[in-house]
Amino acid sequence: TQLLEQSPQFLSIQEGENLTVYCNSSSVFSSLQWYRQEPGEGPVLLVTVVTGGEVKKLKRLTFQFGDARKDSSLHITAAQPGDTGLYLCAGALVGSQGNLIFGKGTKLSVKP
């Protein structure tokens, strides 16, 4: 059983569309991070959320941490081909050494 469930697994959309990716768990996390990974490269951090209910914006990307710190979402407005990649959520369980548990990821393809 995956501790962090991401959905959808695959998403193929046209340039200009909006999308939301979800990251859900039954466990409580002290922090949650979103990474983006491109082919042949390692994941790169987009954002860290720490407080329940926290919302962070990064240009066209909006990240939200659930009130109970069990889930998170990533919303992209007006997607562009450059947004194509694998989006991974990663959480540190409460009481852990900060070791991150990753979801399986959402593979996003934005067509021009």
Place this chain on the structure above:
Amino acid sequence: DSGVTQTPKHLITATGQRVTLRCSPRSGDLSVYWYQQSLDQGLQFLIQYYNGEERAKGNILERFSAQQFPDLHSELNLSSLELGDSALYFCASRRLAGGFGELFFGEGSRLTVL
């Protein structure tokens, strides 16, 4: 460039063999993490070292072992390799052992076991 260096980038070997993957963390980072990424399992945490000592273990098989040396570089040893060990192996580093700090990933070592 994350500052984390992994070698080799690609490795092809046969079942039953043993390989060593090497990682140099970012300058100043004391904590090193190893992850395995496969298509069906995603990114799985294997093991963490902090300043030369093992800090946490994840889903690491007994056939696998790792260490972190005094100069902070780390090696992941994979032995008695099986077909299912074929995957991307990532090393990541962070300044401290825990907290909310960013993990900086290397480009990975792609292992193919034939």
